[in-house]
Structures are given as C-alpha cells and as structure tokens.
Amino acid sequence: MNRQNGAERPYHVVLFGATGFVGRLTAEYLARNAPEDCRWAMAGRDRRRLERLRTRLARIDPRCAELPLLVADSADPDALRALAGSTRVLATTVGPYVTHGEHVVAACAEAGTDYADLCGEAEFVDRMYLKYEDRAHQTGARLVHACGFDSVPHDLGAYFTVRQLPPDVPLRIDGFVRAHASFSGGTLASALNAVSRARPALEAAKQRRLHEPRLVGRRAVGPLGAPHFSTETGAWALPLPTLDARVVARSAAAVPRYGPDFRYRHYAAVTSLPMALGGTVAAGAGAALAQVGAVRRALTRWYGPGSGPSEARRRSSWFTVRFVGEGGGRRVFTEVSGGDPGYDETAKILAESALSLAFDDLPRTAGQVTPVTAMGDALLERLRAAGMTFRVAHAR
Numbered sequence: 001m002n003r004q005n006g007a008e009r010p011y012h013v014v015l016f017g018a019t020g021f022v023g024r025l026t027a028e029y030l031a032r033n034a035p036e037d038c039r040w041a042m043a044g045r046d047r048r049r050l051e052r053l054r055t056r057l058a059r060i061d062p063r064c065a066e067l068p069l070l071v072a073d074s075a076d077p078d079a080l081r082a083l084a085g086s087t088r089v090l091a092t093t094v095g096p097y098v099t100h101g102e103h104v105v106a107a108c109a110e111a112g113t114d115y116a117d118l119c120g121e122a123e124f125v126d127r128m129y130l131k132y133e134d135r136a137h138q139t140g141a142r143l144v145h146a147c148g149f150d151s152v153p154h155d156l157g158a159y160f161t162v163r164q165l166p167p168d169v170p171l172r173i174d175g176f177v178r179a180h181a182s183f184s185g186g187t188l189a190s191a192l193n194a195v196s197r198a199r200p201a202l203e204a205a206k207q208r209r210l211h212e213p214r215l216v217g218r219r220a221v222g223p224l225g226a227p228h229f230s231t232e233t234g235a236w237a238l239p240l241p242t243l244d245a246r247v248v249a250r251s252a253a254a255v256p257r258y259g260p261d262f263r264y265r266h267y268a269a270v271t272s273l274p275m276a277l278g279g280t281v282a283a284g285a286g287a288a289l290a291q292v293g294a295v296r297r298a299l300t301r302w303y304g305p306g307s308g309p310s311e312a313r314r315r316s317s318w319f320t321v322r323f324v325g326e327g328g329g330r331r332v333f334t335e336v337s338g339g340d341p342g343y344d345e346t347a348k349i350l351a352e353s354a355l356s357l358a359f360d361d362l363p364r365t366a367g368q369v370t371p372v373t374a375m376g377d378a379l380l381e382r383l384r385a386a387g388m389t390f391r392v393a394h395a396r
Contacts, residue, residue, distance in 0.1 A: 011039045011087040012358040014070065016104065017094035018042035019049040021308040022118065022148075025347035026093060027053060031060040033386070034355065041068035043083055074100040080107040089114040091147075091354040097124040098197065105132055105143060112139035114357040118350055120150030122243045123201035126208040129368045137367040144374045147353040148346035149319070151247040152371050153388070154266065156380050157321050157336040158248045159372045160390050162258050166328030170261035173325040174225070175248075176233045176269040177240065179341050181317035182309035215253055218260050222249035225265035232324045232333065235269035242266065251372035259327065269322070314340040322393070332395040338388040345388065352382040 015030065017023040019042075027042055034040055044050050050069040057064035070086070072079035074094050084090055084107035094100045097119040108115035109132040119125060125145045136143050146152070158173050165171055222245030230237040245266040252258035309317070317340035325332045338345045353375065356362070360378040371379060384390055 009085070009087055011041050011068070013038065013040040013089045013091060013354045014043050014083060014087040015040065015354070016043040016072065016074075016083065016090060016092040019044045019046065019053055020093050022343055022347055022350075023093040024053060024056075025343055026091070026351050027057060028060060029347050029351040031057040031064050033351065035359070038355070038358070041070055041087070043070040043072050045071065045073040047071050074103060077103045077107065080104055081110065084108045084111040084113040087113060089116065089354045089357045091116045091350055093118055093350070095119065095121075097121050098127070102128070102131075109136040109139060109141050109143065112141050114142045114144070116144045116147040116350060116353045116357060118148035118150070118346060119145045120148075120243050122246060123197055123204045125243065125246075125368070126201075126204035129208055130204070130211060133367045140366045142357065142365055142374050143368045144353065144357070144371055145368070146243055146247050147350050147371055149341040149349070150242065151244040152349045152353070152379070152383075153319070153321050153336045153338070153341075153345075154244040155247050155251055155370055155372050156383070157323050157334065157390070158264055159251060159255075159376065160336070160380065161323040161325040161332060161334045162252075162262075164332045164334060164392055164395060165325050165330055167257060167259065169259055169328035171259045171325065171327035172263050173248075173323055174230075174232075174237075174265045174267065175244075176230060176235065176237060176267050176322045176324070177319070178235070178269045178322075179317075179319040181319065181341050181343075182313055218253070218256075218262075220249050220252035220258060220262045222246050222264045222266070225267060230267070230269065233269050233322050235271045237267035237269060240266045240268050247370050251370040254370065254373045255376075308343060309340075314344050317341065317344075319345070330395065333393040334391065335393045336388065336390050348386055348388070349383065352386060353379060356382055 015023065015027055018027045030040055042050055042053065047069060054064060054067050054069060057067060070083055072083045080103050090104065090108055090113050092104050097117060098121050101117065101119065101124055105115060105128045128143065132143065154175055157175060161173050162171060224241055225239045227239060228237050245264055248264040252262040319341035320335060320337040323334045353371065356375045356379050362375055362378060365374055380390060
C-alpha cells in the first residue's frame with residue numbers, strides 16, 4: 001500500500017460489485033464485522049441497486065443507512081481511477097475477470113492502492129502480472145488475486161502445514177479437497193469463459209514464465225498429479241487443474257520457510273469410483289461444450305450472473321481440505337474446513353482479506369503477491385477467529 005497517501009484517503013475499503021451475488025454477501029459480512037472505525041463504501045454501476053442494498057444493510061446495522069455509495073463501471077477507466085484513488089483497499093467481485101477486471105487492476109497499480117479479488121482465472125492472473133507488476137512495485141500497490149475459496153484455504157492450508165514440518169529440508173505436500181455445495185451464475189460464467197480460452201491461457205502462462213525471475217538455489221513447483229487411490233484419505237484423488245496449485249507454488253517461491261525444494265499437488269477427493277469416473281467424463285464433456293459459443297451463451301442465460309443458491313442451501317454446504325505433508329523424516333496430516341465454500345466462506349475470506357490489507361501490520365510487499373505472501377499469519381488468525389478451522393489432524 002502507498003502508505004504515505006493512504007491516511008489521507010476517504011475510505012479504508014471500497015467493495016466494487018457489491019450488488020452481485022457474492023458482492024451482497026460480502027457487503028453483509030462487512031456490515032456485521034467491520035470495526036467501528038472502518039470507513040468503507042460500496043461501488044457498482046447501478047445506483048438504485050446500491051441504494052436498495054444499503055437499505056437492506058441498515059437492517060443489520062443502522063449505521064449502514066449512511067454508507068457511501070460510489071458509481072463506477074468496469075469499462076470506465078476514468079471512474080475506476082477515481083475509485084482506486086479514494087481508498088486504501090479496493091476489493092472487487094466483478095467477473096469474469098478476463099472480461100471485466102483489467103481496468104480495476106490498472107487503476108489500483110497506478111494509484112498505489114491494495115487490490116483483492118475472487119479470481120480463479122489463471123489467464124487473467126498471468127496477464128495482469130505481465131502488464132502491471134512493474135507499476136505496482138513502483139507505487140507500492142499489493143495486487144492480491146484469488147482471495148476466496150480460490151485459493152485461500154489451499155494457500156493458507158499449505159502454509160499452515162509447512163509450519164508443522166522441519167525447516168530447511170525438501171518438503172512434499174498434497175492437498176485433497178472435498179465439498180458439498182452449489183454454484184452461482186457468476187461462477188458458471190467465469191468457469192465457462194476460462195475453459196473456452198485454453199489457448200490464450202497457455203500463451204499467457206508461457207509469457208509469464210519468460211518474464212518472471214527464476215529462483216536461484218531453491219525450487220518451488222505445483223505440478224499436476226496423476227489420478228490414484230489415496231490411502232491417506234480413503235478416497236480417489238483426481239488432479240485439479242485449477243489456479244490453486246500455482247498460487248501455493250508462488251507462495252513457496254516467495255517465502256524461504258517452504259525450504260530448498262518444495263512441491264505441492266492439488267486433488268479432488270472422491271469416495272466412490274463410479275462417481276470419480278462420472279465426474280471425469282462430465283468435466284471433459286463440459287470443457288468440450290464450452291468451446292461452442294452458442295452453448296456458453298445459452299448456459300449463461302439459463303443461470304445468469306447475480307443468481308445463486310438459497311440461504312438454506314448454503315447453510316447445508318461445507319468443505320474440507322486435507323493436507324498430507326512430508327519432510328525431514330516427519331509426516332503430518334492437517335485440515336482446513338468451513339461452511340459453504342463458494343459463497344458464505346468466500347465472502348468472509350474476501351472481506352477479511354480487505355480488512356487485513358487495510359489494518360494489519362503486514363510484511364512490506366508490493367506487486368502481484370499471493371494471499372500468504374501479502375497477509376500470511378494475520379489472515380490465518382482472522383479466519384480462525386471468524387470460524388474457519390485450521391488444525392493438525394495427525395503427525396508422526
């Protein structure tokens with residue numbers, strides 16, 4: 001954060017995209033949990049929708065009746081520059097990010113404003129690194145992507161596991177995800193868009209590898225594992241080609257505590273073999289259909305952005321990530337768990353990330369950084385206090 005200007009700005013936190021499905025949940029979380037001295041505001045492109053949301057928040061906390069409302073569109077660079085210049089931290093839920101996110105990142109990088117999003121789109125993260133890493137370093141902006149279920153439980157969970165293992169030795173960690181949850185229209189739109197852009201994503205990743213500084217004397221990787229039966233979890237392990245493993249590997253590259261040679265693999269844990277096979281076939285079919293523009297548009301219209309699971313459905317949802325870590329002759333099993341992963345917990349994570357960036361005593365970092373690199377222990381303790389579980393299940 002550009003701290004020399006941060007104290008003069010009107011707001012500690014601005015939530016952009018507040019009227020979307022996850023945006024509303026994040027706003028409600030802030031209404032309940034932001035500290036009394038937190039100056040925060042909501043932003044979006046439709047003032048009337050913002051006003052309706054503010055009325056709803058005032059029923060949670062009467063002080064929200066005076067909550068500032070800021071109008072900006074993701075396609076309006078001038079409005080976004082003004083938005084970024086008004087706050088210490090800009091948290092955005094407006095996706096798909098590869099379509100709607102670049103001007104927000106650009107504005108924050110230029111203004112020295114800390115940035116947090118919910119992006120799970122590897123292509124977007126890589127492109128933003130290539131375009132805005134240097135400027136963010138110059139202004140002191142911390143650009144923190146993936147501040148939701150993608151990828152904080154996995155990034156912090158791997159970090160928590162590393163802390164249970166000896167220092168200065170090669171470390172191997174596998175993460176196994178189980179979840180029972182639904183998805184929103186915004187999530188569907190982002191997923192379909194990402195899958196349809198496989199070739200541009202590969203090119204962005206290639207360009208990033210060419211420009212990113214190489215580690216010297218250390219190694220940190222997040223390779224795609226192979227399907228197998230995991231005796232540690234009693235489930236079939238299916239490799240997940242998501243952003244999460246890359247985020248963990250980038251944290252490991254930035255933090256020496258991960259040791260001289262670190263590897264992380266990321267899996268979905270499925271207890272039934274028929275379910276595992278069916279899920280693999282369904283994922284392949286979905287990826288193929290996503291290449292057809294007419295199919296993507298039809299699916300998006302059927303379950304459009306702004307829609308999502310009911311409160312009752314979210315209350316019955318949960319997630320668990322089991323980590324198996326080895327190094328220096330020690331083996332440890334850890335676990336991160338919580339409620340509805342895609343929405344309630346994601347809103348909590350984004351809100352607490354924004355509050356951490358605004359208020360906590362954090363390492364002096366700048367540029368595109370991971371949640372662990374930017375916030376580490378501070379965010380872990382915030383999420384524990386907010387009800388997310390980080391525990392050692394077994395060690396030997």
